[in-house]
Amino acid sequence: MSRPAAVDGARLLRSLADFAAIGATPAGGVNRQALSIEDRRARRLLAERAWGRGFSVFQDEAANLFIRREGVHVDLPPLLIGSHLDSQPTGGRFDGALGTLSAFEVLEALDDAGVSTARPVEVVAFTNEEGSRYAPGCMGSMAFAGVHAVSAWHEVMAPDGTRLEEDLAATLKALPEAVMRHARPDILAFIELHIEQGPVLERETVPIGAVTAVQGTKWLEVTFTGQAAHAGTTPREFRKDAMAAAANAIAELQATVMAADPQSRLTVGRLTLQPGSVNVIPEQVTFTIDLRHPDGAALAVLEALVRKTCAIAGERWGCTAAIGLLLDMASGVFDSTLVDAIETACRSRKIACRRMTSGAFHDALFVNRIAPSAMLFVPCRNGVSHNEAEFVEDRHVLLGAEALLELTLNLAGRRTASEN
Ligand code: GLV
Ligand code: MN
Ligand code: MN
Numbered sequence: 001m002s003r004p005a006a007v008d009g010a011r012l013l014r015s016l017a018d019f020a021a022i023g024a025t026p027a028g029g030v031n032r033q034a035l036s037i038e039d040r041r042a043r044r045l046l047a048e049r050a051w052g053r054g055f056s057v058f059q060d061e062a063a064n065l066f067i068r069r070e071g072v073h074v075d076l077p078p079l080l081i082g083s084h085l086d087s088q089p090t091g092g093r094f095d096g097a098l099g100t101l102s103a104f105e106v107l108e109a110l111d112d113a114g115v116s117t118a119r120p121v122e123v124v125a126f127t128n129e130e131g132s133r134y135a136p137g138c139m140g141s142m143a144f145a146g147v148h149a150v151s152a153w154h155e156v157m158a159p160d161g162t163r164l165e166e167d168l169a170a171t172l173k174a175l176p177e178a179v180m181r182h183a184r185p186d187i188l189a190f191i192e193l194h195i196e197q198g199p200v201l202e203r204e205t206v207p208i209g210a211v212t213a214v215q216g217t218k219w220l221e222v223t224f225t226g227q228a229a230h231a232g233t234t235p236r237e238f239r240k241d242a243m244a245a246a247a248n249a250i251a252e253l254q255a256t257v258m259a260a261d262p263q264s265r266l267t268v269g270r271l272t273l274q275p276g277s278v279n280v281i282p283e284q285v286t287f288t289i290d291l292r293h294p295d296g297a298a299l300a301v302l303e304a305l306v307r308k309t310c311a312i313a314g315e316r317w318g319c320t321a322a323i324g325l326l327l328d329m330a331s332g333v334f335d336s337t338l339v340d341a342i343e344t345a346c347r348s349r350k351i352a353c354r355r356m357t358s359g360a361f362h363d364a365l366f367v368n369r370i371a372p373s374a375m376l377f378v379p380c381r382n383g384v385s386h387n388e389a390e391f392v393e394d395r396h397v398l399l400g401a402e403a404l405l406e407l408t409l410n411l412a413g414r415r416t417a418s419e420n
Contacts, residue, residue, distance in 0.1 A: 002113055002115045002117075003107045003112050003113050003114070004113060004115075004117070005112070005115045005405060005409065006109060006114040006211075006405075007012060007105055007106075007398060007401040007402050008105065008108070008109060008110070009110070009394070009398045010203070010418055011105065012101065012102065012105040012398070012401055013325075014393055015104070016097060016098065016397065018095055018103055018273050019042055019045065019046075019085070019101060020041045020047065020093040020369055021027070022038050022041050022045065023036075023038035023039075023041075023042070023087065023236045024332055024391070025090065025388055026138065026403075027090070027092075027310065027388040027389075028159065028310060028388055029087075029090055029091055029092050029093065029261065029387070029388025029389070029390065030087045030091050030092065030097075030204060030388075031087060031088075031089050031090065031091065031215075032086055032087040032091070032092055032131050032220075033071050033086055033087060033088070033089060033132055033133035034128030034129075034130060034131075034132070034139075035063070035086075035125060035127070035128065035133065035134065035164070035168060035170075035171045036086075036133065036167075036229075039085060039086050039171065040063075040096075040171050040174040040175075041176045042085045043063075043065050043085060043125065043171070043174070043175060044174065044175060046065065046067070046085070046100070046125060046271055047065065047067070047175055047177070048182075048205040049104065050067040050104070050123075051177070053069075053107070053111055054208055055067050055068060055069050056068045056179065057175075057177070057178045057179065058178055058179045058180070058181045058184035059172060059175060059178045059180060059346070060143075060144070060180070060182070060184070061098065061172075061182070062138040062139060062140045062143035062144065062145070062148050062150045062168075062169055062180045063127045063137055063140065063171045064124060064125070064126050064127050064140045064141075064242050064369075065085075065125040065127075065175075065178070066122050066123070066124050066181070067107065067122060067123040067125065068120055068122045068125075069107045069110065069111065069117075069120065069121050069122075069123075070177055071116070071117045071118055071119040071120040071395055071413075072116050072117070072118050072119065072187070073118055073119060073398045076118065076120065076122065076188070077119070077185065077186040077187050077188045078120035078122045078188065078189075078282065078412075078414040079117075079119055079120075079122070079187070079188045079189055079191070079384055079408060079411050080108060080117055080122050080123075080124055080187045080189070080190040080191070080367070080371075081100070081121065081123055081124070081190070081191045081192070081193075081404065081408060082099060082100050082103040082120070082122075082125055082126070082192065082327065083087055083096050083097075083100045083103070083107060083124075083125070083192050083193065083362075083363065084096035084099075084100065084123035084126045084127070084128075084130070084356075084363060085097060085100055085125045085195055085365060086127070086128055086129060086130050086131035086133075087130060087131050088386050090133055090386075090387065090388050091130070091386060091388070091390070092195075092384075092385055092386070092387060092388060092390020093387070093390060093392075094195045094230070094380065094385075094392045095130075095194070095195060095197065095385055095386065095390060096129055096130075096194075096317070097193050098193065098194065098195055098378070098392065098397065098400070099193040099194045100123065100124075100125045102126075102397070102400055102401040102404055103123040103187075103193065103212075103402050103404065104123050104173050105405075106121070106123075106404055106405045106408050107121060108399065108407055109122055109150065110405075110408075110409075111340065114246075115237045115381065115409075117217055117408070117409065117412035117413055117414065118412060118413030118414070118415055119188060119411075119412045120412075121283050121408055121412050122187075122191075123175055123212060124196065125277055126138070126140035126141045126144065126363040127139055127143075127168075127171075128140055128141030129141070129318070129363055130361070131219075131327065132160070133135070133158045133165045134153070134156045134157075135156065135219060135326045135327060136219060136326055136327035136329075137327065137361065138152050138155060138329070138361060138362075138363055138365070138366055138415075140363065141363035141364075141365075141366040144184060144366070144367065145366040145367055145369045145370045146184070146370065147369065150168070156170075160213070160402060162365050164188050164235065164350075165262040167168055168389045169293055170389075173404065175296060178268035183238060184370075185303040186371075187367075187370075187371045188371065188372075188411065189335070189338060189371055189372045189373060189374075189411060190361055190364055190367040190371055190372075190373040190374075191338070191342075191364075191374060191375070191376070191404065191407060191408070191411070192363060192364040192367075192370070192373070192375045192376075193375070193377075193378070193400050193401075193403075193404050194360075194375055194377055194378075195377065195378055195379075195380040195385060195390070195392055196356075196361070196378065196380055196381060196383065196385075197360045197380055197385035197386070198297050198336075198359055198360075198383045198385075199382065199383030200356055200383075201354075201377060201378070202379040202380070202381065202382070204354065204381060205220050205354075206352050206353065206354045206379075206405070207351055207378060207379065207396050207399045208342070208345055208346050208351055208352065208353040208354075208376055208378060208399065208400065208403050209350060209353070209354060209355070209356040209376065209377030209378075210336060210339050210346070210353050210354070210355050210356070210374070210376065211214075211343040211355075211356060211358050211364075211375035211376070211377055212333065212334055212336075212356070213331060213332065213333045213334050213357045213358070214292070214331060214334075214357070214358040214360075214361055214362060214364070214365045215292050215293060215294040215331050215353065215357065215358065215359055215361075216292065216293055216295075216296055216299045216329055216330050216331035217289045217290065217291065217292050217303075217327060217329045217361050218292075218293070218299060218303055218325065218328050218329070219287040219288060219289070219290055219291075219292065219325070219327035219328075220288065220303065220323055220324065220325060220326065221248070221287075221288050221289075221323070221324045221326050222234070222248050222287055222288060222289065222310050222321060222322070222323050223251070223284060223285070223286045223321070223322045223323075223324075223327075224242040224243075224245040224249075224284065224285045224286075224310075224313075224314055224317075224319040224320070225242060225280070225283065225284050225320045225322070226239075226240030226242040226245065226281070226283055226284070226317060226318060226319040227240040227281070227283060227318075228274075228275060228280050228282070228283035229280070229281045230279070230280070230281070231279040231280060231281055232279070233240075234281060239281055239318070240281075240315070240317065240318035241281050241282065241317050241318075241319070242273065242281075242282045242283060242284050242285040242317070243273060243281075243282040243285050245285070245313045245316065245319040245321070246273075246285040246287060246313070248273070248291050248316060248317065249309050249310045249312075249314075249321075250258035250268050250287065250311035252309050252313065252344075253268075253289070253305075253306060253309055253335060254266065254268075255264055257302065257305070257366065261293075261298065263265050263293060263294060264291075264292070264293050264298065264302060265290070265291070265292040265293070265359070266289060266290070266291055266292075266302070267289070267290040268287050268288065268289055268290075268339040269281075269288055269290055270288045270377075271285065271286070271287040272285070272286050272287075273285045273286075273419075274311065278416060282325070288363035289306055289324070291303060291306065291390055292359065293331075294331055294378060295331075296330055296331060299331075302359055303325075305395060306323070307323055310323060310363050312336070329361050329365065332365045332368050332369075334364070334368060334372075334373055334374040334375065335373060335374055336373035337370070337372065338372050338373065338374035338411075339355065339374050341374075341407060341410060341411065342376055342403070342407060343355075343399060344405040345403050345407040345410055346406075348406060349402055349403060349406050350396025351399050351402065351403055353403075356377065358375065358377070360385075362375060362395070376403055376404060376407075378397070378399065378411075379392070379393075379398040380392050380402040381393070
């Protein structure tokens with residue numbers, strides 16, 4: 001006998017706290033970067049909870065983790081729900097974890113109520129969405145969508161010098177009981193619940209965003225190379241100062257790009273220099289530029305502007321400028337039927353919902369290339385994310401999970417009377 005499936009709010013909040021303890025930082029955030037020991041511990045905890053429920057656990061070559069609750073029709077492509085478990089180095093408790101754990105709560109809620117779905121439902125935790133330890137982000141979902149072979153990233157290095165191939169192998173080995181999936185299964189659709197990471201929903205006091213599109217992103221890595229020389233004795237005309245070139249280029253771009261086009265975003269988030277001594281003119285400076293724009297053509301224009309500005313700054317300071325493209329994510333538009341379905345699910349649960357676009361990239365952007373995908377957002381305090389202070393009110397956690405449960409039932413198919 002089944003009864004209506006219902007989210008167990010206390011259990012979901014406990015689960016968020018349990019996972020926030022893995023990689024917890026003193027400031028109340030999380031450092032659980034992709035393929036780290038902490039990431040492996042989080043994956044194990046989720047897998048063990050799944051086995052405890054009798055669900056099946058799979059991983060693929062990108063270490064994407066899948067938890068499957070069988071449907072009445074085992075051969076039908078499953079509905080995929082979930083997000084990621086990795087975090088930024090000073091990340092919050094909700095970015096990624098909220099969507100993954102809410103998806104798992106949906107499976108538990110179905111199970112508790114004895115509700116069968118016509119189709120199987122799978123929860124996924126994609127590998128390395130953030131791209132902080134190993135760039136680019138969304139590696140797991142890109143591999144899943146066939147955009148990139150995992151092996152193409154084997155030589156990518158973490159800042160501490162570890163090769164991705166080693167960490168990937170260790171991560172897979174840390175969960176030997178999970179069944180290895182060598183081929184991607186067909187899926188019906190993918191739904192990702194996530195925090196908004198911006199201020200719109202909170203400002204408008206709307207608890208759910210139905211995401212229609214994701215803007216495009218490019219990550220560039222700029223290296224200026226000059227010549228190390230004495231800080232005190234080298235006159236201006238002899239200086240090949242890589243830091244001066246970098247400072248010049250960064251200041252110029254920061255002053256002009258976003259002022260000229262309020263839709264554009266430019267961030268220099270990482271900078272390293274060599275040799276890094278107080279009285280040595282830096283020989284080499286490397287920094288990243290995260291560029292975003294909803295319009296692909298405008299994003300290409302921005303990339304060209306960055307390249308030109310860096311070339312001019314390099315020339316001014318006698319340095320060479322080398323620019324690599326670490327990530328190139330085209331914007332994407334989600335499946336309109338699924339966006340409608342999110343609105344319908346919210347309406348039937350009497351949860352207010354508004355359409356919106358995403359300034360952040362997400363795994364759903366890539367899964368959308370192989371199967372209809374869409375996202376639900378919930379508000380976060382002051383729109384702050386990628387920050388240890390990231391916070392989501394309990395009531396919004398619960399409303400998000402409730403909407404996801406309703407949507408899951410609608411998409412995976414409530415069991416028909418004849419199948420009882
Ligand atoms: C995702 O983490 C992003 O940077 O948009
Ligand atoms: Mn995320
Ligand atoms: Mn993130």
